[in-house]
Amino acid sequence: xxxxxxxEPQGGAPINQVVVEAVGLxxxxxxxxEEVRALRRADVTLRxxxxxxxxxxxGSGKTTLLNLLCGWEQPDGGRLxxxxxxxxxxxxxxxVAVVPQDLGLVEDLTVAENVELPLWLxxxxxxxxxxxxxxxxRLGLTRIGDRLPAEVSLGERQRVALARAMVVxxxxxxxxxxxxxxxxxxxxxxxxxxxxxxx
Numbered sequence: 001x002x003x004x005x006x007x008e009p010q011g012g013a014p015i016n017q018v019v020v021e022a023v024g025l026x027x028x029x030x031x032x033x034e035e036v037r038a039l040r041r042a043d044v045t046l047r048x049x050x051x052x053x054x055x056x057x058x059g060s061g062k063t064t065l066l067n068l069l070c071g072w073e074q075p076d077g078g079r080l081x082x083x084x085x086x087x088x089x090x091x092x093x094x095x096v097a098v099v100p101q102d103l104g105l106v107e108d109l110t111v112a113e114n115v116e117l118p119l120w121l122x123x124x125x126x127x128x129x130x131x132x133x134x135x136x137x138r139l140g141l142t143r144i145g146d147r148l149p150a151e152v153s154l155g156e157r158q159r160v161a162l163a164r165a166m167v168v169x170x171x172x173x174x175x176x177x178x179x180x181x182x183x184x185x186x187x188x189x190x191x192x193x194x195x196x197x198x199x
Contacts, residue, residue: 017048017083019172020069020091024078027064038064041078048171051198063101066174070098091172094122097165099175103157105149105164111156112136112145115163122168135163138193140186155181162190166197173197 025042028035039061046052046069054062067073068080071091082091097118105114115136119128136142139159144152149160158181165173173194179187 019046019048019095020080020082021045022065022069022078022080025065025068025075025080026077027061027068027073027075039068039075044069046172049198051195063176066098066176069172070096070174072098094168095171097168097170097173099158099161099165099173099178101176101180103161105157105161107149110146110148111141111152111160114149114160115141115167118164118168124168128167131169132163132167135167135193139163139189155183155186158182159186159190162193166193169197 022042022044025039026037027039028037030036042061042065044052044065054065056062064073068075069091106117109117112132115132116125116129119125119132122128133142136145139162141156141159141163144156149157152160158178162175162178165175175194178194179190182190
């Protein structure tokens with residue numbers, strides 16, 4: 001597994017401010033009698049404005065690293081720090097958004113309501129509605145905004161999960177294979193939207 005930066009921010013975005021730093025992260029799991037070492041001393045530093053892709057074969061620890069970075073799992077060893085939170089070891093939840101592989105949409109909410117949910121939870125719904133509408137439009141979701149997740153395609157559900165994560169403009173967006181269910185045109189649109197958020 002390797003981390004590769006791509007796409008430099010434009011417009012003077014600060015790229016030197018560290019958002020999260022991991023040093024020597026280790027994580028193992030039990031699979032029956034076998035111990036699986038998912039991560040062995042992983043180091044990564046993510047800075048504001050950067051776009052970073054984790055590249056590696058299946059089983060190389062990419063999802064495990066993302067789960068550690070967002071606080072969904074705890075490392076067995078190593079150090080994880082968030083300078084924006086005065087060196088805290090847990091993520092500042094108001095600054096981090098995640099697009100998990102299973103998408104995690106609320107099945108009883110419409111597409112539009114799923115995208116608006118983080119704004120409602122943050123008490124910013126009214127102020128953030130134009131941002132939500134803009135993301136729905138940009139990601140081709142406006143016409144299906146009143147449908148439930150079960151009523152739209154897997155590719156559309158994936159874009160809903162991305163829009164939901166982006167609507168609060170987080171300092172750190174972690175996305176697990178965000179184009180895995182997109183065709184070439186929509187994959188480009190997704191990367192363009194993420195790149196614009198970083199800028």
